[in-house]
Amino acid sequence: MKILTKSEKKELVIKLYKDEKTYKxxxxxxxISPRDIGKIIKEYTGEKTVFYTKPITSKAYSLxxxxxxxxQVAIKLDLNYEDIRRIYSQYLSLQEMRSVETIYTNYKDYLPRILQIIDSLKSGEITIEELVEFCKYVQDIPTLEHRRAELQHKVNILSLKTDPS
Structure with a gap:
């Protein structure tokens, strides 16, 4: 068996590649190794080998x-004060957006009413104290509804007793 030169190996790899042979x-x-075959074929086809490196910001967010x-992030990634401060500020902003997304997803049906309450607070129609007091009664709504129904029933009975017709 003849020992092939480097250029002969290259030519043979390209020929076999054109014949649709697998790397294996x-x-x-x-x-030769599949890695070397890949290099030869990429050189032949004109493909550039692109090495992806995660941006430093993404690495910082991940940490x-x-x-x-x-x-700890600044030390691990060798970041200066300004860079870590900027990245951390962006991170916090993104986390807040995540919170907003979570609120929207879970409570979107309630948002119009909540915004009305906030507008009422801002305009002074109601005070924080009044809202807090109202919230205390929210837990009692089922009891209050039941009591209202009882009283309405009593009113109806009294109306029948006093009705002359």
């Missing part, structure tokens, strides 16, 4: 999500 088949026939402090 080419590797077995030419006796913050895992509970690392801004100081």
């Amino acid at each position: 088949e080419i590797a077995k026939m030419v006796r 913050l999500l895992k509970g690392k402090s801004p100081t």
Whole structure:
């Protein structure tokens, strides 16, 4: 068996690639690694090898999500004060947006009424104290409804007794 030169191996890899052989088949026939085959084919096809590296901001967000402090993130990623401050501020802003999304998803049917209450507070139609007092009664609504129904029933009975017709 003849030992092939580097350029002969390259030519053979390209020929086998054109013949639609798999990397595994080419590797077995030419006796080179699939990684080297990939390099040869990429060079032949003109593809550029792109190495993806996660942006530093994404790495920082990921660490913050895992509970690392801004100081720990700055040390781990070798960030200066201004950079970690900017990234942490963005992170907090994004987290707030996540909270808003959660609120919207879970409570969207109630939002118009909640916003009306907020507008009433802002305009001074009701005070915070009045809203707090109202909230105390919210828990009693079922009891109050039941009591109202009882009283209405008594009113109806009294109306029948006093009705001359």
